[in-house]
Amino acid sequence: MERILRGIMRYRNTTREQMVKEFQKVRDNPEPKAVFFTCMDSRMIPTRYTDTHVGDMFVGE
Structure with missing residues (x-):
């Protein structure tokens, strides 16, 4: 902790x-170019391995 x-x-x-x-x-005026679905695994950090930033994509866990 x-x-x-x-x-x-x-x-x-x-x-x-x-x-x-x-x-x-x-x-x-957000303009995300993609939707990325992933599991709720704490090891999954989509923005880190997709090289995206704030507003680039929606992330659904």
Whole structure:
């Protein structure tokens, strides 16, 4: 649990600002090019192995 909490804090201090900017870009007019269905396995990180970003595709787990 401690590792997860450290990750959350690291995200808030380093990645969050960039992610908010990305979300704002697609907020009003998202144009995903694909729908990706996967299982709920915690090892599955579709955006990591499809090289996609915020707004590129819908992900259904």
